Amino acid sequence: MIKKEYVSIYKDYLLDRVVPFWLEHSLDLEFGGYFTCLQRDGSVFDTDKFVWLQCREVWTFAMLYNNVEQRKEWLDAALMGADFLLRHGRDNQGSWYFSLDRKGLPLMEAHSIFSDCFAAMAFAQLYKATQDRKYSEVAKNTFEIILQRKETPKGRFSKTYPGTRDIKGFSLPMILCNLVLEIEHLLDESLVESVLREGVHEVMDIFYKPDLGVILENVALNGSIVDSFEGRLVNPGHGLESMWFVMDIARRWEDTELVSRCTEIVLQLLEFGWDAKYGGIFYFRDIKGFPPQQLEWDQKLWWVHLEALIAVVKGYEMTGDTRLEVWIARLHEYIWNHFVDPEHGEMFGYLKRDGALLVDSKGGKWKGFFHVPRALFQLWKLMEKIVEKQEFVLDETKPNR
């Protein structure tokens, strides 16, 4: 059982306290694109434009337009970012830069394949909203580049000496699982299926290690565990996020056994990642308990907790597994007690281990208009389904029927 009021809590915070915050503070009406470095009250503290976040904001506005309501201001906001990105975002190979200055001049080269991933997502979602082929072409071309780059995603920027200890990262197969569902309306069905099969295999059979009960951030090319800083690293939030991506694929495949496996992994990751002393989920942990390289390892990040809650609620909606109920309550409490800002809306991003604020800004180089609205939307819709089912069951079991 979940509380009925959860539905409106998530819906209202999204529509009343998050979307307006970004509409009001984020749009650069002078040069186009978005400001994402926003202080607690929304005032802009830096005007650089990080392509991950520019793309994600286009995606979010378009997604809301497609799935919540066809509000013109949302579509206009998406188009404004898309226009800026089309004018300034790509190098002459068609890869997306990492960052631009306020006017759109490139600052950092196209070193991150994830810029391409988020661009493909953004333009595919915008195509859904507009049916303008200009956008679907950009999404498709970008996806082709991703497939070309994916075996050596860092290209010339890779610092790894080849041959000694080649490893592969979890982020890319994980993102591909989500990306392919996002842009499937633009791809051949056989390509969609093959990328999904490969992605799910990588996540569930290669990076997930049943003996350890964790998903690793990096493994050897043959899938084995590497006993190094990179190889011992777990990012529980990443693993949890991937589990709801795979649940979405399982729903498409009507594969209930896969959903059950995801649910078990979600429970394992929460056990592994949860801070028994202060609550919240650690940002990083080492599988042997050694100090991770990342000095921020014990911090509590907004996206980790939101993605975790989606995974738990989605698992609960699909399986009804009551072991998840305690985690729904625990994560809901943690988020509303720590990340929500009743005064200015949006959410805080970064807490210290004990839950105190590390910084009170609402956006920056990595936090934009993406995880919060996506999670609130997902949670609103999932909670709605769960509550409907609960009411149906209650109805069914009423003695006077």
Add this chain to the structure above:
Amino acid sequence: MIKKEYVSIYKDYLLDRVVPFWLEHSLDLEFGGYFTCLQRDGSVFDTDKFVWLQCREVWTFAMLYNNVEQRKEWLDAALMGADFLLRHGRDNQGSWYFSLDRKGLPLMEAHSIFSDCFAAMAFAQLYKATQDRKYSEVAKNTFEIILQRKETPKGRFSKTYPGTRDIKGFSLPMILCNLVLEIEHLLDESLVESVLREGVHEVMDIFYKPDLGVILENVALNGSIVDSFEGRLVNPGHGLESMWFVMDIARRWEDTELVSRCTEIVLQLLEFGWDAKYGGIFYFRDIKGFPPQQLEWDQKLWWVHLEALIAVVKGYEMTGDTRLEVWIARLHEYIWNHFVDPEHGEMFGYLKRDGALLVDSKGGKWKGFFHVPRALFQLWKLMEKIVEKQEFVLDETKPNR
């Protein structure tokens, strides 16, 4: 006035609690080189070999041999690391890799010019100990590479898009100020002077901003302030470390005005960097008070406090400026209450803002046998000089003379 017992406190901790810790736990007797990933009690938790730290450990053992006592075990330890580095450390251009596996196979390419800087330091110091030309040749060749690389230190690994907002970093001119004094016995006098003049100019006239009272981590090529995450960044520990490098140069130049300027900057940096709430010096701060990109910005790191204390004590030894006395006491207290480990020796490296331990390991990817022993040695010798002067003055002013 400083307390006389400081001399033996620093000397004894170096010789009894730090050097033995590394001699016992760090030497890889099987494959050569050093382990630096050491837990609180010295046990090894990772065997990768990071070239910065391998070089720094060679330097430290050789420096102790040259300056404290010609103990065979110290020279043997230095030679063991040097031999490993000579066999495995360089690529075919003569640049030093960033990291090697336990056996010496390269893991990370030679992307960091600081690997070269620490290698040059190490082999120059080892040459002093052995008079073996093999080592001076390596130091000289490496220094030539540094001079060739120094305008574009990241080479092909640079992610900056050229032309939009070119910046230069503080680390390299700062390290060069120290490196040139370290290897001056191998260089032409005119080269030494020209590199020192340029380095001191960069530090004192370009990166130091009198209006702000800080040394910036990055500035535009023309020296102006860049209003971006990189351009607003201050690493107070870096600035403080550089001030004692410049004081060493000033001593060589017999430039008392330069020493005074350094002392003023030390005081400014301490005011800027000191955490009024919990004590200790922040790792990073933004000149406008905005959140730095580095999530670890509010942590307290061992090297920052040790380098700060060297700067303060060196300034005090050279100027007698009594404004520094309060900082000597404050930093001494902070270090001995937080970083020193009475149980196992060495020092802890990483504290949270409130002074609690973040991790209790003694070494890792970035913490090796370098800042602690170098600082303890410097402080021991500086305190000795100060105490001698104090006693001389007391003697001089005795009424019965």
